[in-house]
Amino acid sequence: MNDCIPLIGQQMRQMALRWFTAEPLVRLTEQFIEYKLQESLKFGQLTVIHYRMFGGEGDKVYRAAGAVELFILASDILDDLQDQDAPGKPWMQVSGAAALHVASSLLTLSQQGMLDCTDNNDTRLALVEMMNMHLLQAANGQMLDIMNEITDEQSYLEMVKQKSSMLLSFACMAGVMLAGKPWNSVVGEYAIEIGIAAQLRNDIRDLLRWDDKSDFLQRKRTLLTLFLLESLSDEDQWIQDYFDGRLSAEDIENARARYEEACERTGTLLYGSVMSRMYYNRFEELLDSIQEAGPWKATFLQILNQEIA
Amino acid sequence: MLKETIRQLVSSTEKMSMAMGGNLQLAGVSAAEQKALLGELKNKNDKNSGYAYMWN
Numbered sequence: 001m002n003d004c005i006p007l008i009g010q011q012m013r014q015m016a017l018r019w020f021t022a023e024p025l026v027r028l029t030e031q032f033i034e035y036k037l038q039e040s041l042k043f044g045q046l047t048v049i050h051y052r053m054f055g056g057e058g059d060k061v062y063r064a065a066g067a068v069e070l071f072i073l074a075s076d077i078l079d080d081l082q083d084q085d086a087p088g089k090p091w092m093q094v095s096g097a098a099a100l101h102v103a104s105s106l107l108t109l110s111q112q113g114m115l116d117c118t119d120n121n122d123t124r125l126a127l128v129e130m131m132n133m134h135l136l137q138a139a140n141g142q143m144l145d146i147m148n149e150i151t152d153e154q155s156y157l158e159m160v161k162q163k164s165s166m167l168l169s170f171a172c173m174a175g176v177m178l179a180g181k182p183w184n185s186v187v188g189e190y191a192i193e194i195g196i197a198a199q200l201r202n203d204i205r206d207l208l209r210w211d212d213k214s215d216f217l218q219r220k221r222t223l224l225t226l227f228l229l230e231s232l233s234d235e236d237q238w239i240q241d242y243f244d245g246r247l248s249a250e251d252i253e254n255a256r257a258r259y260e261e262a263c264e265r266t267g268t269l270l271y272g273s274v275m276s277r278m279y280y281n282r283f284e285e286l287l288d289s290i291q292e293a294g295p296w297k298a299t300f301l302q303i304l305n306q307e308i309a
Numbered sequence: 310m311l312k313e314t315i316r317q318l319v320s321s322t323e324k325m326s327m328a329m330g331g332n333l334q335l336a337g338v339s340a341a342e343q344k345a346l347l348g349e350l351k352n353k354n355d356k357n358s359g360y361a362y363m364w365n
């Protein structure tokens with residue numbers, strides 16, 4: 001499936017060159033797309049594999065996969081602008097106004113790309129309705145994440161369903177519908193499971209970081225920081241104090257080893273990995289339940305297990 | 310209940326060993342949670358390098 005990455009990249013470039021004429025917009029967009037192409041384009045690959053799984057033939061899927069990846073690129077840029085924690089990314093090395101403008105232009109370009117990927121008006125309408133429905137739900141989830149006001153596990157999982165799972169569902173369902181098939185509820189359901197499993201895996205990684213992307217240092221509420229905070233013993237009171245703002249980052253700058261030990265001792269790491277695996281297991285069960293997936297299962301799992309950027 | 314079970318496991322080496330050997334009764338834990346828990350413990354056992362963060 002890796003062989004489709006250059007084809008998706010080519011479509012992304014072509015769409016930009018067709019619709020963008022202002023030199024700085026073209027230049028920055030090309031620069032950002034080239035950076036994106038160094039990653040795995042997992043979402044675009046999910047579109048392609050679902051198109052093939054559901055009987056789609058021919059090359060038009062690469063346009064749809066390119067449109068999906070243009071949206072993902074836009075949301076990556078917006079996410080980094082919001083979090084201000086990725087200074088090495090090319091869009092963080094230009095003015096905020098320029099990066100914001102490229103991102104918002106890419107959102108519209110991705111919609112145009114989706115409209116252009118088929119001549120069948122019924123399919124186009126179904127695709128764009130599906131796209132907007134997913135992306136509006138993802139926008140709700142992203143807003144909840146930015147506000148960081150989650151106080152319980154159920155609310156966190158609901159937020160992840162919106163923020164992460166809807167993007168995966170969008171990518172998968174674009175392939176299904178472009179192949180001329182209606183909305184597939186099993187695909188929609190397993191995309192939610194994958195999204196939660198992947199987010200929890202990222203949460204484990206970010207729980208243990210000790211830099212600008214550390215969920216702990218950023219006092220970010222996740223399933224795992226909530227579990228950690230409710231599992232603390234007396235000796236760990238400083239963790240609660242930091243989270244509540246009674247201690248500063250300077251106060252705890254030498255506490256990394258103690259923090260990691262607390263994550264292990266309280267079972268926070270085990271809890272995160274068990275929860276992630278549980279959602280992943282559920283995804284596999286659902287995948288096994290659809291006949292179309294049979295010959296594609298190994299490739300599908302290979303795409304998912306590529307490193308998450 | 311999964312949370313409480315995990316807290317008990319990490320605070321008792323004996324219970325953790327029994328669970329890793331599949332010999333611990335996990336009352337109140339759903340079948341899906343048990344499958345995931347045993348999968349992760351097996352992963353830890355096999356790799357012996359802390360809990361795995363990646364799926365097998």
